[in-house]
Amino acid sequence: MQKPNLQQAKKRSNKKVPVINDFVIDDKLLALGLHKKYFIKTYGCQMNEHDSEKIAAMLEKMQFQVASNMEEADVIILNSCSIRENAHNKVFGMIGQLKQLKEKKEDLILVLCGCMPQEEIVVNKILTKYEWLDIVFGTHNIINFPNLLAKCIDERKPQIEVFSKEGEIYESLPVKREYPHKAWVNIMFGCDKFCAYCIVPYTRGKQRSRTRQYILKEIKKLIAGGCWEVTLLGQNVNAYGKDLSENYYFADLLNDIGKLDIARVRFMTNHPWDLNDDIIKAMQQNDNIMPHIHLPLQSGSDRILQKMNRNYTKDEYIKLYFKLKEAIPNICISTDIIVGFPGEEAKDFSETLAVVNKCQFDYAFTFIFSKREGTPAAAMADKTLREEKEARLQKLNKYISAYTLNSNMQFKNTTVRVLVDGFSAKNKAVLTGYSENMKRVNFYGDEQLIGQIVPVKITEVKTWSLFGEIVSTKKG
Template sequence: MKRDRRKFHIHTFGCQMNQADSGIIATLLQNEGYEPATSEDEAGIILLNTCAVRENAVERIGHYLQHVKGFKRKHPELIVGLAGCIAQYRREALFGDFPVLDFLAGPDNYRDIASLVAEASGGCRVSRLDFDATETYEGILQSRVEPLTSFVPVMRGCNNMCAFCVVPFTRGRERSHPFGSVLREVRELGLGGCREITLLGQNVNSYCDPQSGADFPQLLEAVCREAPGVRIRFTTSHPKDMSPSLVDAMASQPDICQHLHLPVQSGSSRMLERMNRGHGILSYLEKIRLIRQRIPGIAISTDLIAGFCGESESDHRQTLELMREVRFDSAFMFHYSPRPGTLAARTMPDDVSEEDKKRRLQEIIDLQNTISGELLREAVGTVVEVLAESESRRSAAQLMGRTSTNRVVVFDRGSFQPGDLVRVLITGSTSATLSGKTV
């Protein structure tokens, strides 16, 4: 297949923020006359939008670039770019590591991608990796593939210097999108038929409107008024910024989904102090109790790190005990890997053996799978409201959707279509999925 130099393909790695950024990049390229390719095989421009949070994310980029190398061998005119956090983090060293790359663009430099493509087409290897403390991409509506659910960034960057985290070094300082800009985007999505919107930020509940000073609870309430009947989610929250007013806003607005992602990272206050998290386990548990008191039935998910610097077996057992006490619906679970430039990598020995890291991680995974399975079995016999998102992978006679608590449900479609809100009687469960019939 001949490659069209005016067509682009974006391959997105990592978080929901990256998915939203890919939509912004696509809009910026289309504004300059480029078109999205139907597949990477016809694209004259292949762009990787990347994540640097986990070590395995970096490895995945390398594997994919090996795949792209074969394309470029057959089509030397193919332009290959790398954007996002890996570009900002590893910078021009990437050109030496991956000769297939033609250009790099950091998270604050997406407006320059069209000019980078033009320069690369002339045979230059170029980069734009400047931080811009004012860049929020205000007014740029994402090019969206999925019409029913959308991600809306409300802030960028992070001021929390967690010892293990590279985000402040790749995304820069916190800056919030203007209140009115967020509401305009939400209003357009609601009028366009979107059924669920997720508000995004590296630390979304520290949002502060740069003009009025309005905080995140005020933004949440305004978003619900702007798009009535549209489900609202948000991620990611930091425990230290989980305020009573935010809990009240969630409890008072029926369109806000009953799911909260609240990363804790460890069950040991000693480890949380080493991680520079800004909260301890007692304060975390107090907030969990408040949330469950005000929002009965809410599902809570989290992030957990096994084997951080200095973690003892006692610290690890405290994490397992926290999991048993809180009973998270789900968790993102990793073993610690040093990220160069972070506080931990600079000042703390990585002194937990690889064997212990992997064992502890497996114990965390096994316990979480048990808890998740128990919670799903407890849902059997209940009636839940499901937003149908798509056909089931196994059968066009079934639909797949999610509850307000973010649980996946598969059910016989009958006359229903993606986008419908459906009441489903839960009749069965697996370790990760509920099944049922419409009522």
């Protein structure tokens, strides 16, 4: 058993990051999943979504087949998220529910992976309260999942393996992409920013950028397979390359990817600290870089931003925001905002509202501060009552909804280009996808349009989506 250690996870060194590009699944395990099925439930961010695609590919290499629900699965994997207490609760709730299934189906293997196992309190809780879990592995142990699975089946005893380390780069993991027409591409792993509230630098290790050769090769292969859109992934993509010794940074990467024959390039997520003029210029100069950016504000109070260790002031944020709007006039800018950070007073919250009113974001994700054990913010005095925080969130959300609707209104009666993902979950006659500005667009259409980029005239505007009608079915 290898348990996590947050103190260890916090350490950073100048050691060269190992690049592992010879991953193979042992021949002996290639039939492990014969006549067996798996089900993966993913929580949290795109990084986790993409990790699940890698886990699915490993399982399918061992001949497991995907199950359509948990009941018919022989292996259930919960790929977890640590970012907020709510995410924890959802996962623990699910583990609780799965106990019944495990009792009915003795051979069922329950796996917990992702960020939660990287936390000491989580693993300790599992060991005392959730002993029916069979495998627990961390973000640095994904490469060993096939072996852990085989060992668990073989020895019929739980396997816990969580390394707390700076991490490696895995170049040769298989991936089972959810869509053929759009793909996640990791350009880096980990984070060294240590924002005071955030557990990610502890759960995902130090910043490790992939080299351009591997990234470009992966994207070219995706293009050859018919992919229209790539989303470059990293905890802070703007810092890409700063850990490499190549003098090659995010703007350079954007320019190189921009030259490829791909219709759409997106990236996430960003940090105002590292978003420089070169990046803005690259966005301006490459038509296939989509006019949308997610730029977390977190707070509009300088005092709170400093406590959060965000390393920018509200004025710097506002300046950057309008610089982007000026450079790319049709850009949509979304953001994240935390209310009720320890020590946030009414005055600080008013300052956040003032920034929101000034920027009028195209949309935003808003949250009440969630204490993450082991982070500096967890030890900060927090006297604000929960009810007060909820009232602040409600007030903020009213503004955000109004600005989101306002942003959507600009598209009424215009034609937007939509990359069609599939049918809407709510109505199987309605297709759904995203516009260039990252607005969700729904419209009536045929199945054959899935995976294509089509023009849609917007006829109806709602707060969280647009509705329209197809103008033409011409491809591309």
